């Protein structure tokens with residue numbers, strides 16, 4: 268089995284990489300360990316619209332469950348909220364999608380460009396020669412197959428093994444991991460037009476989200492930073508407590524439970540090795556403040572697919588080449604915002620409920636059209652002058 272490119276994992280990152288590599292005429296194989304691409308879903312299913320044209324994804328009714336106007340950010344006392352229009356609200360606000368259908372749609376785009384796809388086919392190890400990765404061992408529906416490839420793209424998500432196998436250090440500290448649980452709830456009172464975010468001690472180091480899938484149905488989830496949890500199961504208690512305190516949610520029924528984790532760290536030192544590139548969650552590209560990773564997975568997948576073509580055309584798949592033609596572009600595109608959001612996350616997770624109440628109260632009074640560092644600082648200065656020093660740098 269010989270391919271130009273082997274993509275391990277068929278999430279949004281893998282399918283985008285396979286799609287763009289195949290488009291350039293490379294012989295591409297994408298392997299997925301699960302029998303059904305996209306399922307089971309492990310996602311709040313919120314995405315923004317702004318990045319879709321960049322990766323040539325046309326919104327399709329089949330994977331759009333709901334379209335929202337914007338986001339509301341609630342402080343711990345919930346006395347007021349900040350309302351942001353969708354274009355100002357970041358990576359998770361715009362559409363609420365059906366992730367299983369979205370992931371299958373992206374895999375189909377890759378297939379239509381000519382990529383081969385094997386489902387129920389986990390990569391179980393990498394094949395190395397002279398200390399360089401030259402392929403992977405795949406358990407293809409029970410049968411062991413060795414696949415050789417000139418480029419291997421690790422798109423195997425948050426729990427990525429490809430990075431570790433290729434000796435790329437993508438270790439994440441506890442304080443940069445957010446443990447999540449989400450209920451899909453029906454029969455609840457929500458505003459279908461807004462994705463809601465709740466900050467503070469209800470979700471230490473993270474937040475509670477309510478992403479509406481329909482008029483009385485939503486993904487209600489929580490993420491809590493691992494270093495704030497005494498034991499893993501505690502995250503469920505936080506979500507149950509939150510629901511208990513909200514009669515509009517408490518009266519609902521849960522039809523699905525999912526769990527998972529996201530990284531909220533800066534981009535690692537490197538995300539490439541000789542013949543290997545990491546994309547999406549495997550490369551720790553999740554937005555540290557929102558925990559949204561679908562957009563960056565697709566964007567990095569596209570860049571990796573294109574870089575694979577350049578590397579093979581130039582007959583140079585070395586770490587240095589991939590660093591220059593893939594990693595550098597990822598950093599140019601994403602790193603500034605990524606670092607800024609990581610810093611904001613660090614800062615926000617240390618603020619007390621009382622400070623958050625004041626912060627949101629002050630910002631809520633600013634007209635949306637005039638959101639700027641200066642207008643925010645002015646608003647805070649006017650209402651709570653004593654607070655300006657505390658989060659001047661954050662704002």
Ligand SMILES: Cc1cc2nc3c(=O)[nH]c(=O)nc-3n(C[C@H](O)[C@H](O)[C@H](O)COP(=O)(O)OP(=O)(O)OC[C@H]3O[C@@H](n4cnc5c(N)ncnc54)[C@H](O)[C@@H]3O)c2cc1C
Pocket residue numbers: 275276277278279280281298299300301305309310311312313314358359388389390391422423424425428447448449488525526527528529546547548549553558559560561562564
């Ligand atoms: C609870 C929760 C809520 C979230 N909510 C949102 C949200 O609302 N919006 C948003 O933008 N992001 C959200 N995210 C993050 C988002 O889900 C990820 O950032 C996104 O899925 C990353 O895409 P990916 O392709 O890198 O990885 P994944 O989507 O994780 O895909 C990796 C794929 O690789 C496969 N795989 C793994 N190991 C192997 C192997 N050895 N061999 C073959 N295949 C393998 C997996 O089965 C999987 O299909 C959420 C995450 C969690 C946990």
